[in-house]
Structure formats: C-alpha cells, structure tokens
Amino acid sequence: MLDLLAQAAQPEFARPRIDWFALSPELVLLSLGALLTLLDVVFAERAKAITSAIAGLGLVGVIIPLVAVWTRVNDGDVLYAFAEKKPGATDPVGLEHYVIDEYAIVMKILFVLVGYVVVLLSTNYVAEGDYWESEYYGLLISSILGMVVMASARDLIGIFVALELLSIPAYLLAAWRKRDKLSNEAGLKYYLMGVFASAVMLYGMSLLYGTTGSTLLVDISKAVGGRESSSIATLGIVFVAVGFAFKVSAVPFHNWAPDTYEGAPTPVTAFLAVASKTAGFVALLTLVYVGFWGRGDVYEPLMWFLAAASMTIGNLLALRQTNFVRMMAYSGVAQTGFIIAPLAVAGNGDIADAALSTTVNYLAIYAAMNLGAFGVLIALARKTRSAEISDMRGAFHYAPGLTAVMTVFLFSLAGIPPIGGWFAKFRVFSVLVQDDSVSGYLLAVVVAVNSVIALYYYASVARTMWADEAPDGDLTPVNVPPSLVAALGITVAITLVFGILPSVVGDFTDVSLLAGG
Amino acid sequence: MTDAVILAYDPEVPRQIAFFLIAAVMVFSAFRVVTTKNVVHAALYLVLVLAGVAAQFILLGAEFVGVTQVLVYIGAVIVLFLFGIMLTRAELGDDESVATERRGMAALTGVLLFGVMTYAVVDVFDDQTIDRTEASTTGQIGDAIFKEYIIPFEAVSVLLLAALIGAIVIARKD
Numbered sequence: 001m002l003d004l005l006a007q008a009a010q011p012e013f014a015r016p017r018i019d020w021f022a023l024s025p026e027l028v029l030l031s032l033g034a035l036l037t038l039l040d041v042v043f044a045e046r047a048k049a050i051t052s053a054i055a056g057l058g059l060v061g062v063i064i065p066l067v068a069v070w071t072r073v074n075d076g077d078v079l080y081a082f083a084e085k086k087p088g089a090t091d092p093v094g095l096e097h098y099v100i101d102e103y104a105i106v107m108k109i110l111f112v113l114v115g116y117v118v119v120l121l122s123t124n125y126v127a128e129g130d131y132w133e134s135e136y137y138g139l140l141i142s143s144i145l146g147m148v149v150m151a152s153a154r155d156l157i158g159i160f161v162a163l164e165l166l167s168i169p170a171y172l173l174a175a176w177r178k179r180d181k182l183s184n185e186a187g188l189k190y191y192l193m194g195v196f197a198s199a200v201m202l203y204g205m206s207l208l209y210g211t212t213g214s215t216l217l218v219d220i221s222k223a224v225g226g227r228e229s230s231s232i233a234t235l236g237i238v239f240v241a242v243g244f245a246f247k248v249s250a251v252p253f254h255n256w257a258p259d260t261y262e263g264a265p266t267p268v269t270a271f272l273a274v275a276s277k278t279a280g281f282v283a284l285l286t287l288v289y290v291g292f293w294g295r296g297d298v299y300e301p302l303m304w305f306l307a308a309a310s311m312t313i314g315n316l317l318a319l320r321q322t323n324f325v326r327m328m329a330y331s332g333v334a335q336t337g338f339i340i341a342p343l344a345v346a347g348n349g350d351i352a353d354a355a356l357s358t359t360v361n362y363l364a365i366y367a368a369m370n371l372g373a374f375g376v377l378i379a380l381a382r383k384t385r386s387a388e389i390s391d392m393r394g395a396f397h398y399a400p401g402l403t404a405v406m407t408v409f410l411f412s413l414a415g416i417p418p419i420g421g422w423f424a425k426f427r428v429f430s431v432l433v434q435d436d437s438v439s440g441y442l443l444a445v446v447v448a449v450n451s452v453i454a455l456y457y458y459a460s461v462a463r464t465m466w467a468d469e470a471p472d473g474d475l476t477p478v479n480v481p482p483s484l485v486a487a488l489g490i491t492v493a494i495t496l497v498f499g500i501l502p503s504v505v506g507d508f509t510d511v512s513l514l515a516g517g
Numbered sequence: 518m519t520d521a522v523i524l525a526y527d528p529e530v531p532r533q534i535a536f537f538l539i540a541a542v543m544v545f546s547a548f549r550v551v552t553t554k555n556v557v558h559a560a561l562y563l564v565l566v567l568a569g570v571a572a573q574f575i576l577l578g579a580e581f582v583g584v585t586q587v588l589v590y591i592g593a594v595i596v597l598f599l600f601g602i603m604l605t606r607a608e609l610g611d612d613e614s615v616a617t618e619r620r621g622m623a624a625l626t627g628v629l630l631f632g633v634m635t636y637a638v639v640d641v642f643d644d645q646t647i648d649r650t651e652a653s654t655t656g657q658i659g660d661a662i663f664k665e666y667i668i669p670f671e672a673v674s675v676l677l678l679a680a681l682i683g684a685i686v687i688a689r690k691d
Binding site: 013178 | 633634636637638640641642660663664665666667668669672673675676678679680682683684686687
C-alpha cells in the first residue's frame with residue numbers, strides 16, 4: 001500500500017520512443033561539427049587545408065537524410081521526434097515538442113543550402129585572411145544546427161534554446177577579424193543588442209507560460225486563442241514578437257544591422273543577412289501560426305506596423321548610403337518589411353495558408369539573391385579591397401561577368417520581372433489584396449510605393465558598375481576562385497528559375513502549418 | 518473560536534510575513550542598485566535582490582529554481598560582474614559621472630514598465646492562490662529534461678562548447 005502511494009506521487013521514468021529517422025539530419029549535422037572540431041584537435045595545422053572542403057561536403061551530405069525525411073512528410077504526414085505511450089492507449093502518441101512536418105523540412109533544406117553557399121563564399125576569404133579556420137567552420141555548423149532545430153521546435157524552451165544556439169556562434173563570428181576595431185564593434189554591438197532582445201523575449205515567454213501553464217505552442221494556442229483577451233497574454237505575445245523583430249532587424253529594432261554588417265567579415269555578413277534572418281522568420285511564423293493562432297487582434301496590428309515601418313524607413317535610409325554593405329543592410333531592413341507584410345493579414349482563415357507559403361517563398365528567393373549580391377561583392381573586393389559603391393565604378397570594363405550577375409541580383413532585389421524577386425513581391429502584393437480589408441489594401445499601397453523607391457538605389461549601383469569609368473583606368477581582371485564561381489552559379493540559377501518558372505518551384509514552398517486547424 | 522486562534526494555526530501567516538520582509542529588502546536593494554554611485558556597491562546590492570528572489574522561490578516550494586538562482590546568479594553572474602569591473606579598471610570608489618545622463622528617461626521607462634506589468638499581473642491573477650501541497654518538483658524537472666526536453670538539453674551542450682571555443686579564439690592574444 002505504501003509502495004503504491006509512493007509510485008502515485010512519483011511516477012516511474014518512462015523513456016519516450018525516439019524516432020531516429022526523423023532526427024537523422026540533426027544527427028548528421030552534429031557529427032559534422034564534432035568531426036571538424038576533432039580534426040583540428042588531432043591534426044592541428046595539417047587539417048587546415050581540408051576543413052572548408054569537409055564542411056562543404058558535409059553540408060551537401062546532410063541533404064541526403066533531409067530529402068529522405070522529406071519524401072515521408074511530403075503528402076501531409078507529420079513525424080514526431082518523440083512518442084509516448086499514454087496509459088490505456090495501445091499505440092504511442094507523438095509529442096508536440098519537436099515536430100517534423102513539410103514546413104520544417106523545407107526550411108531545414110533552405111538553411112543547409114544557405115550554409116553550403118556561405119561555406120563556398122568563405123573558402124578563399126577565410127583561408128587568405130589569416131583567420132581561425134576550423135573554429136570558423138565549427139561555429140558556422142553549430143549555428144546552422146541551431147537553425148535546423150528552430151524549424152522543428154514547437155515549444156517555448158526549444159525555440160529559445162535554438163535561438164541562442166544559432167545566435168551565440170554568430171555573435172562570435174561577427175567579431176572574427178579580431179584585430180580590426182570595426183569588427184570588434186560589430187560583434188559587441190550585435191551581442192549586446194542580441195542579449196537585450198533575448199531577455200525581453202524570455203520575459204514574454206515567462207508571461208505566456210505563467211498564464212497558460214504550458215510551454216507547448218499547441219497548448220498556448222488553446223489557452224490564449226478564442227478566449228477573451230487577457231492583458232498578460234497580450235504582453236507576452238508582444239514581448240516575444242519584439243525579440244524576434246530584433247533578430248530579423250525590423251524597424252525600430254534595426255539599429256545594430258548596418259554597423260554589424262559593415263564590421264563583420266563579408267561571408268559572415270551574408271550569413272547574418274540571410275540565414276540568421278530566415279531563422280528569426282521561421283520562429284515568428286511558427287509562433288504566429290501555431291502558438292498565437294486566434295490572437296490576430298494582437299499580432300496583426302503589430303506586424304502591420306513593423307512591416308510598414310521597416311519598408312519605408314529601411315528604403316529611405318538605404319537611399320543615402322555610399323557603402324555597399326551598409327546599403328545592403330538597410331535594403332535588408334526594407335526586405336524584412338516585405339517578408340513580414342503577409343503576417344499582417346495572416347489571421348484571416350481563408351488566406352492564412354497563402355500568407356504562409358508567400359512568406360516561405362519570399363525567404364527562399366531572398367536567400368538566393370542576397371547571398372549572390374554578397375558573393376559578387378566578395379569577388380570584386382579581391383581586387384578593390386573595399387565595399388564602397390564608388391570603388392565599384394566601371395566594374396563592367398574589367399569584370400563583365402560579375403557585373404552582369406550582380407545586375408541580375410540587384411534587379412531581383414528591386415523586383416523587376418522576370419527575375420525571382422518580382423514573383424516574390426507580386427505574391428506579397430496579391431495576398432494583401434486578397435484579404436479585402438482596409439488595412440490589407442493600405443499595406444499593399446505601401447508595398448507598391450516602396451518597390452519603386454527601392455528600384456532607385458539598386459539601379460544606381462548597377463549604373464555605376466556599367467556606365468562609369470574604372471578608377472585610374474586600372475583594367476586588371478578579377479581573379480575569381482572556383483568556389484566563388486560555384487556559389488554565384490547556384491544563386492543566379494535559383495534566382496532566375498524562381499522568376500521564369502514560378503509554378504514549378506512554387507510547389508516547393510507551398511506548405512501549411514494549420515494541420516490541426 | 519476567536520480570530521487570534523485561527524491565525525496561530527494558519528501556516529499562511531508566517532509565509533506572508535516572510536514574503537513581505539524579503540520583498541521589502543528586495544525593493545530597497547533594487548532601488549540602491551540604480552542610485553548608488555559606487556559600481557561595486559551596485560553589484561553587491563544586486564546580490565541582495567537575487568538572493569531575495571531565491572528566497573521567494575523557496576517560500577513557494579520551488580526549491581530547484583531557488584537553488585539554481587543562487588548557483589547561477591549569485592555564484593556565477595555576480596562574480597563575473599565583479600571580475601568585469603576589476604579587469605576593465607573601472608572607478609572603484611564613488612564615481613560622480615555614473616548614471617547622471619538620461620536619468621529622467623531611464624526613470625520614466627522604469628515607472629511605465631512597472632505600471633504596465635503591475636496592471637497586467639493584478640488584472641489577470643488578482644487573488645488566485647496556487648496549490649502548494651505538491652511534493653518536491655526537482656524529480657519532475659529531472660524527468661522532463663531527459664524526456665520531452667532532451668533536444669533543447671543536448672542543444673545547450675553544443676551551445677556551451679561553441680561558446681567556449683569561440684571565446685578562446687576571440688580572447689587569445691595572437
């Protein structure tokens with residue numbers, strides 16, 4: 001009798017069933033990071049020559065388990081990392097803490113591909129720049145691991161830990177050129193603003209947990225959605241959203257971006273501008289669609305404001321920049337506005353799925369064109385040693401190929417048909433109009449006006465490269481290493497294919513998070 | 518039965534007295550953290566605030582969180598603060614320049630935030646009481662870490678290794 005009582009008070013620990021197949025991409029990625037670290041420990045200097053190749057090949061290798069899992073979840077199935085046998089039930093039930101569905105897999109594939117392109121961009125930059133190589137790739141891989149975990153995490157603790165795992169290596173990488181004051185400033189600024197945002201977000205999470213009694217997003221959704229609005233839940237949602245608004249550098253939380261982008265090593269800048277930002281969006285999407293679903297009255301106005309402010313202020317500040325990286329930072333702020341815009345109408349059940357796939361679609365195209373633009377900059381900087389727009393004058397005369405490729409990326413960022421960025425912007429516009437509400441139409445107008453403003457500064461960079469004379473008449477060609485050629489080839493192909501065959505690749509990003517309704 | 522007898526047997530009374538005593542110390546110390554002109558004193562007052570938080574957790578029966586609070590905040594974070602103050606050769610005595618700029622804005626932000634938070638907490642929780650009859654929560658936390666939270670738990674270990682390696686690279690002289 002006493003034994004029985006004791007068991008009732010403290011149930012036996014039951015090990016949950018773990019789906020190793022569903023977790024295989026994470027495990028491969030983890031082994032890759034461990035391998036890179038161990039190679040450095042065992043072979044020291046001799047391992048330097050191969051670390052970047054192993055990091056790149058390893059990331060390509062991760063695609064294999066990802067695609068294998070993808071074929072299983074392609075038709076709407078959902079895999080759970082853990083399953084638990086409930087008392088009385090015959091089959092174990094999946095736990096909602098870590099979910100592998102089509103959305104998660106598509107985002108994971110995107111993260112790993114972006115990681116691969118960043119490794120290609122880094123190869124020569126890091127090897128020739130006297131940086132700490134194997135540590136560099138090790139941190140890069142652990143940051144990507146954080147992103148991959150983020151795509152599947154469906155509870156507050158998982159999301160928070162994934163965010164820290166992807167951010168902390170990024171803070172360190174931003175300061176990697178450690179003898180350069182600008183890089184120190186970049187790392188420190190990014191770190192301080194980042195922890196501050198994390199603290200605000202964690203406070204919001206604690207409020208949500210306090211009022212709902214659960215860290216699981218599905219439970220939070222049941223508790224805060226539908227019911228009368230409660231001030232604690234509202235504060236919690238706002239604080240958490242603000243934390244991620246920092247991560248995606250939305251106005252008014254964008255101040256860190258230009259200085260950090262300028263000071264960090266350029267491949268790291270590309271990584272921050274694309275991968276880190278996408279991870280922030282993945283968390284925002286999961287939170288809005290799974291956690292805060294039904295609380296459109298709270299997040300819709302917030303997203304509307306963030307989108308309109310980011311687009312307008314980002315674009316106006318980008319107009320005045322003379323440094324290409326700073327211009328890209330402000331243009332990235334503006335692009336953030338475009339990507340957030342569909343979330344301002346996401347609460348409308350009829351177009352919620354369309355809004356989600358529009359955002360995912362934009363993220364995929366944004367990744368390709370932004371990485372490409374930074375890739376061209378890295379290639380040109382091998383000759384000019386500068387990121388000033390004035391130093392890109394007359395690039396056409398000594399690097400016609402790079403100039404043409406850069407033009408594709410710039411026009412794609414501006415949204416000129418028939419290049420990828422046009423399709424992305426068009427879908428944002430159409431989903432806003434479909435909402436058929438005043439706020440939707442207003443935001444659509446803001447999108448349209450900002451697309452025109454953006455064209456001005458993107459086109460002026462292209463004009464500088466095509467029409468001006470090269471400085472000092474120096475026409476020595478740029479030596480573009482094969483890894484950079486590969487990176488530019490991949491990104492330019494994806495950018496063009498998304499624009500010319502939108503229906504084919506559009507299927508890739510047609511995902512849904514509303515399986516449960 | 519008179520009121521006095523009921524009070525004598527109610528375990529809530531000593532808890533309430535302890536709560537308000539600790540809370541008073543915490544509020545005073547928190548105020549001193551931002552008003553004292555000596556950085557080291559500010560850090561030491563912060564110790565008092567954090568120890569108060571730990572004590573409140575223990576009063577609520579959350580002994581694991583209370584002990585963690587002592588270990589992490591008083592044991593690690595404050596020591597880090599003091600090291601930071603020493604290593605950066607900050608002014609150790611009274612420093613008149615500390616926290617005079619933008620004092621008004623900071624106070625305004627603090628008061629506003631306090632108002633919003635107080636309103637929200639009182640609005641939602643009002644006079645709800647929590648059930649404190651449950652046995653120790655430490656075992657449950659241990660089970661949860663190795664069950665549904667095993668992925669965040671493992672991710673944290675990767676995170677610590679990455680942070681360690683990165684910090685060494687950044688801090689090295691060469």
